[in-house]
Structure formats: C-alpha cells, structure tokens
Amino acid sequence: xxxxxxxxxxxxAGEGTRMTGQLIGKILNHFGWRIFVxxxxxxLITGGHNFSIIHASKxxxxxxxxxxxxxxxxxxxxxxxxxxDLKEDGLIIYNSDQIKKEKGIGIPALSITNxxxxxxxxxxxxxxxxxxxxxxxxxxxxxxxxxxxxGEKAEINLKIARAGYEQxxxxxxxxxxxxxPLSLLTGNEAVALGALKAGLDVYLSYPMTPxxxxxxxxxGVRKDFKNVIVFQPENEIGVIxxxxxxxxxxxxxxxxxxxxxxxxxxxxxxxAAQSETPIVIVESQRPAPATGIPTYTAxxxxxxxxxxGHGDFKRxxxxxGDAQEAFYLTGLAMNIAWKYQMPAIVLLDKEISxxxxxxxxxxxxxxxxEEPIFWDKKGEYERYLDTKEGISPLAFPGEKGIVVKSTxxxxxxxxITTEEEEKIQKMQEKRLRKYENFKNEIETLExxxxxxxxxxxxxxxxxxxxxxxxxxxxxELNLKVIQILIFQPFPEEEVKRALSGVxxxxxxxxxxxxxxxxVLRAHDVKVNDSILKYTGRPFxxxxxxEKLIKKI
Amino acid sequence: xxxxxxxxxxxxxxxxxxxxxxxxxxxxxxxxxEKKGISRERFVLTTGIGCxxxxxxxxxxxxxxxxHGRAIPLAEGIKIANPNLKVLVCAGDGDAYDEGISHLIHAxxxxxDITVLIHNNRNFALTTGQFSATSPQGFIGRSxxxxxLEPAFNPLELMIASGATFVARGxxxxxxxxxxxxxxxxxxxxxxxxxALQPCFIWxxxxxxxxxxxxxxxxxxxxxxxxAIQRILEWDYNDGKKIPIGVFYKxxxxxxxxxxxxxxxxxxxxGPQIKEILAKKS
Numbered sequence: 001x002x003x004x005x006x007x008x009x010x011x012x013a014g015e016g017t018r019m020t021g022q023l024i025g026k027i028l029n030h031f032g033w034r035i036f037v038x039x040x041x042x043x044l045i046t047g048g049h050n051f052s053i054i055h056a057s058k059x060x061x062x063x064x065x066x067x068x069x070x071x072x073x074x075x076x077x078x079x080x081x082x083x084x085d086l087k088e089d090g091l092i093i094y095n096s097d098q099i100k101k102e103k104g105i106g107i108p109a110l111s112i113t114n115x116x117x118x119x120x121x122x123x124x125x126x127x128x129x130x131x132x133x134x135x136x137x138x139x140x141x142x143x144x145x146x147x148x149x150x151g152e153k154a155e156i157n158l159k160i161a162r163a164g165y166e167q168x169x170x171x172x173x174x175x176x177x178x179x180x181p182l183s184l185l186t187g188n189e190a191v192a193l194g195a196l197k198a199g200l201d202v203y204l205s206y207p208m209t210p211x212x213x214x215x216x217x218x219x220g221v222r223k224d225f226k227n228v229i230v231f232q233p234e235n236e237i238g239v240i241x242x243x244x245x246x247x248x249x250x251x252x253x254x255x256x257x258x259x260x261x262x263x264x265x266x267x268x269x270x271x272a273a274q275s276e277t278p279i280v281i282v283e284s285q286r287p288a289p290a291t292g293i294p295t296y297t298a299x300x301x302x303x304x305x306x307x308x309g310h311g312d313f314k315r316x317x318x319x320x321g322d323a324q325e326a327f328y329l330t331g332l333a334m335n336i337a338w339k340y341q342m343p344a345i346v347l348l349d350k351e352i353s354x355x356x357x358x359x360x361x362x363x364x365x366x367x368x369x370e371e372p373i374f375w376d377k378k379g380e381y382e383r384y385l386d387t388k389e390g391i392s393p394l395a396f397p398g399e400k401g402i403v404v405k406s407t408x409x410x411x412x413x414x415x416i417t418t419e420e421e422e423k424i425q426k427m428q429e430k431r432l433r434k435y436e437n438f439k440n441e442i443e444t445l446e447x448x449x450x451x452x453x454x455x456x457x458x459x460x461x462x463x464x465x466x467x468x469x470x471x472x473x474x475x476e477l478n479l480k481v482i483q484i485l486i487f488q489p490f491p492e493e494e495v496k497r498a499l500s501g502v503x504x505x506x507x508x509x510x511x512x513x514x515x516x517x518x519v520l521r522a523h524d525v526k527v528n529d530s531i532l533k534y535t536g537r538p539f540x541x542x543x544x545x546e547k548l549i550k551k552i
Numbered sequence: 553x554x555x556x557x558x559x560x561x562x563x564x565x566x567x568x569x570x571x572x573x574x575x576x577x578x579x580x581x582x583x584x585x586e587k588k589g590i591s592r593e594r595f596v597l598t599t600g601i602g603c604x605x606x607x608x609x610x611x612x613x614x615x616x617x618x619x620h621g622r623a624i625p626l627a628e629g630i631k632i633a634n635p636n637l638k639v640l641v642c643a644g645d646g647d648a649y650d651e652g653i654s655h656l657i658h659a660x661x662x663x664x665d666i667t668v669l670i671h672n673n674r675n676f677a678l679t680t681g682q683f684s685a686t687s688p689q690g691f692i693g694r695s696x697x698x699x700x701l702e703p704a705f706n707p708l709e710l711m712i713a714s715g716a717t718f719v720a721r722g723x724x725x726x727x728x729x730x731x732x733x734x735x736x737x738x739x740x741x742x743x744x745x746x747x748a749l750q751p752c753f754i755w756x757x758x759x760x761x762x763x764x765x766x767x768x769x770x771x772x773x774x775x776x777x778x779x780a781i782q783r784i785l786e787w788d789y790n791d792g793k794k795i796p797i798g799v800f801y802k803x804x805x806x807x808x809x810x811x812x813x814x815x816x817x818x819x820x821x822x823g824p825q826i827k828e829i830l831a832k833k834s
Contacts, residue, residue, distance in 0.1 A: 234658040245629020397614035407617035
C-alpha cells in the first residue's frame with residue numbers, strides 16, 4: 001500500500017459531510033495512520049458546497065494536497081467540482097440516488113436511509129460503510145466506532161452503514177501500522193485545552209468565525225466539568241472589558257475573536273497595558289478588509305496585532321503552526337500574561353483553528369499553572385509599586401486591610417491619577433523595564449523552529465498554517481524551512497542564526513502584501529522574494545511546490 | 553484603615569460642584585453598610601471617564617478607573633469573578649447613555665447583581681459642554697450653538713424595558729435621600745439603577761429648576777411595571793414638569809452572576825480531564 005492517501009467527502013451544507021470526515025479520520029487513526037483533515041465550508045447553513053479532505057499518511061503531514069485517492073460524493077456538485085482532482089487509480093463512491101451514473105461504487109444512500117426510517121443526514125453512514133469496505137476494514141471496527149460516537153443513536157446508523165458496507169467491495173485493504181494512534185484535535189480545541197491547563201477561569205467571546213468553535217468547545221467543558229465560566233456578552237467591547245474586570249478580581253481569562261472583533265477590542269487592549277491587567281486574546285484570522293470572507297483563511301492581520309493599541313506598550317504574540325503548538329503556546333501565553341501583567345495574543349488563522357491535526361498528549365504535562373508575583377502582605381499595598389524588575393506584586397480586591405486601585409489613566413504607585421512630569425516618566429519607565437525583563441525571558445524560549453535541509457543555502461520562512469505545507473515542500477525540494485512562533489518580542493538573533501549560510505530567502509504567506517517579509521525587513525533580515533496567496537484558500541502542497549520551483 | 557474613606561488626593565472638581573453631594577452620599581452609604589456587616593474591602597467601584605469618574609481618586613476603596621463608556625462591563629467582570637464583592641459603578645450620562653449604552657441595556661437584561669449610579673449632569677462637562685443623550689432638545693452647547701436637534705430620552709423608561717429589577721432616581725443636592733437610595737440599591741439582589749440628577753454649574757445649571765420641581769415619591773407599589781412606567785413618564789427629561797425622585801420599581805429575579813457560577817468547582821490541575829477528553833478524540 002502507498003505511504004499516504006486521501007479521501008475527499010463533499011456535499012451541501014447541512015448534509016453532515018464534516019462529521020463524516022471526522023469519522024473517516026478516526027477510523028484510519030485506529031489503524032495507526034497519521035491524520036490531517038482540511039475543512040472547506042461556506043458562510044451559509046444549508047445548501048452551497050462543503051467538503052473535507054482527510055489525509056492519511058505513515059508519518060505526520062499537516063498540509064492539504066490537491067490530488068485525491070477516494071472521492072465520496074453526496075451530491076452531483078461534488079463530482080463536478082472534484083472529479084478532476086481524482087488520481088488515475090482513484091475511486092469514486094457516490095450516492096447513486098441523487099447522482100448520475102459514474103464509474104466507481106454507486107450506493108443508493110437515500111433509499112437505504114429511507115428503508116431504515118433514518119433521517120436524511122444518515123445517508124452519510126451508508127457511504128461511510130461503503131468506504132470501510134473499500135478499504136477492507138472489518139465490520140467490527142466500523143460498529144465499534146459508530147457505537148462509541150453515536151451512543152444510543154447508533155442503532156439506525158449501524159443498519160444504514162451495514163447496508164452500505166454490504167453493497168460495496170474491497171478495493172485496497174488498508175495496512176495496520178504499528179504505531180500508537182494519536183488524538184485528533186482542531187487548533188481551536190487545542191487552544192481551549194492549553195488555556196485550561198494553564199488555569200483558565202473565564203472564557204469570554206462574541207461569536208465570530210473562525211474563533212467561534214472555541215466558545216462552543218468551552219461551553220461543553222463548562223457543562224461536563226463545571227470548572228470554567230463561559231460568557232457570551234453583547235459585543236467584543238463588552239468581552240474585553242468584562243475580561244479585564246475579571247482579571248483585576250484575580251481570575252485567569254481568555255477572549256477569542258477574529259480580526260473584526262479584535263478591532264473592536266483594541267481600546268481595551270491598550271487598557272490592559274496601562275492598567276497592567278493580564279489577558280489572553282485569541283485572534284483567528286480570516287480574509288479581510290472588513291467582513292471579508294468569513295469561513296476562509298488569511299494571514300493579513302499580522303501587522304495589525306503587532307501594532308494594535310494606542311500608546312507605547314508591548315504585548316506577547318505567539319503564532320502556532322498546528323494543534324500541538326496551539327496547546328503549548330496558549331498555555332505559555334497565559335503564564336506570561338500573568339507573570340508580566342500584560343496582554344498576550346495567540347494569532348491563529350482559519351486553517352489552524354478549524355483543520356484537524358494529530359495531537360500527542362505528551363505535551364499536556366509541559367504546561368502548568370505558573371503563579372505570578374503576589375504581594376507579600378506586608379505594609380501598605382501599592383498596585384503599581386515601582387520595583388527593580390518593573391513588576392508590581394499583585395493583590396486582588398477583597399483582600400482585608402488593603403485597597404487595590406487599577407486605572408486607565410497614567411497614575412502614581414498607589415494608582416491615583418497623575419499629570420506630574422516626574423511621576424509620568426517614572427511609570428512609563430517602570431513598564432519599559434518590565435518589557436525589558438520580559439524580552440530577556442522570551443529569548444530563552446523557542447521563538448523559531450527550523451525544518452528541512454538545515455545546510456541548504458535556500459530557505460523559505462513561514463508562520464501559522466503555512467508550517468505544514470512549508471515542511472512538505474521543503475522536504476521535496478531540499479530546502480531549509482524556518483517557522484516563526486513568537487512575533488513579539490521578535491526572536492531576531494535566533495532568526496539571524498538560522499539564516500547563516502542562506503543565500504536566498506523566500507517568505508511564504510497567505511496575504512497580499514507580504515506582511516511577514518515586512519516584519520523581517522524591519523529587523524534587518526534580507527528577504528529576497530515572497531510567494532503570496534490571497535484567495536481565502538491555503539497553499540496546497542502541489543501548488544506551493546510548483547511556485548517555489550520557479551523561484552529557486 | 554481610615555474611618556472617613558477619604559483618599560489623600562486633592563479634589564479638582566469645580567468648587568461647589570454637585571458631584572460633591574454624590575461623593576458624600578456614597579461615603580455615607582458605605583459607612584452605614586459597613587455597620588450592617590459588609591466589610592470595606594468587599595466594595596469595588598468602577599467608573600468610566602468624565603467629571604464623575606474622578607471620584608475614584610477621592611475614595612479610599614478598591615477601584616478600577618476604566619475607559620469611557622466601559623465602566624459597566626468592568627463591573628460585570630469583577631462580579632462574576634468574585635460574587636462576594638459589592639460592585640458599584642459610577643458613570644456619567646455621556647458614558648452610560650451615549651458611548652456605552654449597549655452595556656447598560658445588557659447588564660439590566662441579564663440582571664447581574666451590580667449597582668449602577670449615573671452622575672447625570674445632562675451634558676459632556678469634562679469635554680466642555682456638548683449635548684448628551686439626556687440634554688433637552690434645543691440645548692445650546694459648544695457643538696450645538698443653534699440648539700441640540702435631538703430630544704432627550706428617558707433612561708428610567710429604558711431601564712424598565714431592559715429588565716432592570718431596581719430602578720430609582722436621586723438628586724445630588726438631596727444627600728440623605730440619595731444615601732438611602734444607594735443603600736437600598738446595594739442591598740438589592742440584582743441589577744440596581746440610580747439616575748442621580750447632578751446640576752453642572754458651568755455648562756448646564758439646572759440647580760434652581762430642580763430645586764423647584766423635584767419632589768420625593770410617596771411609598772407605593774414597587775412591584776407593578778405599569779405603575780412604575782406611569783410615574784417615570786411624569787417627566788421626560790425635556791419639558792418642565794414635576795420631577796419625582798425615589799424608587800420606582802423593585803422586583804426579585806434570578807441574578808446572572810449566581811446562574812453563571814452555578815455548580816462551579818474549580819479543578820486545580822485540569823490535566824487528567826484533558827487526557828479524558830483526548831481519549832474520546834481519537
């Protein structure tokens with residue numbers, strides 16, 4: 001059998017293809033295959049065209065590929081749009097009740113569903129059963145998975161899947177790989193879990209794609225485990241100010257949104273800096289300006305998050321490139337936000353947020369709640385005590401015998417408004433000193449990662465979801481691949497070290513103005529060229545390879 | 553801790569400003585509530601930006617001096633973080649009725665247990681006298697030299713419609729009455745709202761008008777929304793009718809902060825639960 005293969009399942013929104021895509025990922029996962037699921041969906045609730053590509057490989061690959069081995073079609077549109085991407089030896093499995101006759105395996109999914117009095121969405125089960133048979137998967141494995149996933153509702157689905165299974169035939173038996181299955185997690189879920197591990201108390205969010213699933217996931221955690229408050233306020237301005245109020249009262253908070261919602265939060269971001277209130281902001285990018293293209297991807301907010309907020313202040317910015325990094329960097333962001341009493345931003349894009357990645361649970365123990373510097377309960381409390389490190393010990397309202405004064409105004413050490421030159425300078429310098437210490441600590445962390453041929457004199461540089469595709473193409477073209485994980489403070493020295501011996505550097509970005517290259521140039525890094533994509537879709541491996549060959 | 557609640561900060565309100573009356577009423581109320589068993593450290597005050605907001609610097613209690621229009625969400629965050637705290641908001645009319653009106657409506661709607669006190673001077677004073685949402689139609693200000701085109705709206709009517717469970721009006725020059733309102737509002741379990749009429753001697757001097765027209769409501773049926781609206785509509789913030797002050801409406805409903813933290817029990821290390829979740833996601 002091949003080292004990798006992919007399955008595309010497509011249909012109209014509301015037909016349940018995404019759920020089935022997850023099931024396909026899970027069953028292949030049980031056979032030891034590494035899984036990546038790319039989601040492509042539109043901003044509508046029913047109709048339109050949605051699809052998932054489930055990529056299975058012997059080693060971890062976190063990038064979408066155009067060419068597919070198995071095409072599962074719920075409707076005619078799926079055939080029309082994707083048949084061209086089917087490999088020569090590929091196979092179509094289709095709903096023959098609603099699709100014209102094709103070469104491949106036709107399953108009367110609607111008739112089967114009706115026969116068992118199933119709901120229309122259960123057509124998926126017939127096609128899922130058919131795929132299992134095509135891959136030579138034992139019926140028992142299908143039954144176990146559906147029982148586990150659907151619980152009491154499994155019965156009808158099982159009958160429908162069984163009929164699909166029996167009307168199909170084995171095409172190529174899937175190999176059982178001798179490696180432990182890993183969990184399958186979206187970046188959004190990993191962000192939520194990373195925050196929880198780092199002690200998240202309150203999550204606040206106003207719905208905005210592609211960050212909304214974090215809200216849904218944490219609402220589920222609230223229901224099942226009762227350990228976190230989940231609150232959906234009236235707008236993003238409410239979100240960030242409620243968040244800052246909670247943090248002032250001692251709770252670890254996170255807020256989540258996309259670019260438009262973050263724009264509304266920006267005054268609050270500046271308040272977090274001035275009042276020295278810890279907050280983690282998740283910004284999952286989608287194409288903009290303005291409403292842009294809600295359910296698609298982009299990396300056009302990099303310069304925005306770097307400079308957002310009026311006044312002189314710093315923030316911690318991380319940009320994970322898969323679910324594993326999303327977990328770790330969100331946990332880190334929470335701890336850093338509290339240690340330095342400043343805002344931290346987790347910069348995602350729609351592909352990190354919504355695609356499904358393999359996740360190794362070993363990383364879970366690497367995040368622990370790190371306590372901030374607390375007041376020692378001696379003498380009078382001063383919220384903005386001017387210390388050597390610039391970090392003022394924390395205390396929260398409710399503590400007996402003290403007064404805790406936070407403020408948006410420039411202030412003295414106690415937190416009283418000031419307009420006196422000497423005090424203004426002292427406070428600004430206190431915060432700058434804090435940033436200096438913060439910068440020193442961040443320099444000890446892994447701000448970049450290097451993949452591919454480390455001796456190559458040709459390199460590409462990426463961040464976010466272009467990590468996966470960058471690694472794949474780097475392998476094929478024998479390039480050095482550099483991924484930026486921390487954007488503020490910028491790991492300038494690390495980048496320069498990684499670039500020693502590199503004669504040609506190309507940035508690969510999902511935006512129209514090469515924002516990563518602009519950031520690099522601002523740090524005196526020479527970028528020779530950029531490959532940009534701004535159609536809302538991520539780079540596919542074949543496509544990036546073709547574009548890179550022309551450049552190098 | 554000092555008994556008088558004063559901070560060491562020099563007060564920069566205009567001499568004779570009616571904000572002094574509100575400051576005194578808040579101090580009186582806290583001292584009385586302390587005697588009723590609410591210790592001082594349990595009070596937190598949030599403010600927006602404007603003349604009113606300087607009050608945080610004059611009170612030696614926990615405060616968060618927020619952004620313009622955003623005092624209410626800050627207070628809501630504090631309350632859900634620590635429901636044991638008594639959270640009071642001082643906001644201006646520009647703050648709560650213009651910039652941040654959505655927060656006011658939603659805080660009332662969700663009946664979160666905080667107290668919102670509006671220093672309603674019916675103009676933007678600290679930015680030198682522009683019209684606000686409660687300035688009367690025809691108000692002459694620096695941004696409306698030919699008269700404000702918009703009629704004022706009635707914030708009490710809005711609060712009833714939004715679901716506030718305690719709605720009152722006070723008068724900054726009647727400190728004892730206002731003190732009593734604040735005490736009732738803080739003790740009320742749910743969203744309590746006080747619109748405090750606050751004459752601004754510099755930009756909109758309503759002192760004489762209020763002294764002539766303000767009267768205290770008699771004891772009445774506070775559970776009836778219809779009667780509350782009737783009394784509220786007696787003065788619409790535009791014309792020169794009598795102005796009732798006191799409590800208009802007071803009912804009990806479940807509070808958001810209680811509901812949001814229902815059954816909550818913080819897990820110190822979420823690691824085992826994460827592994828449980830991960831096991832299902834494979």
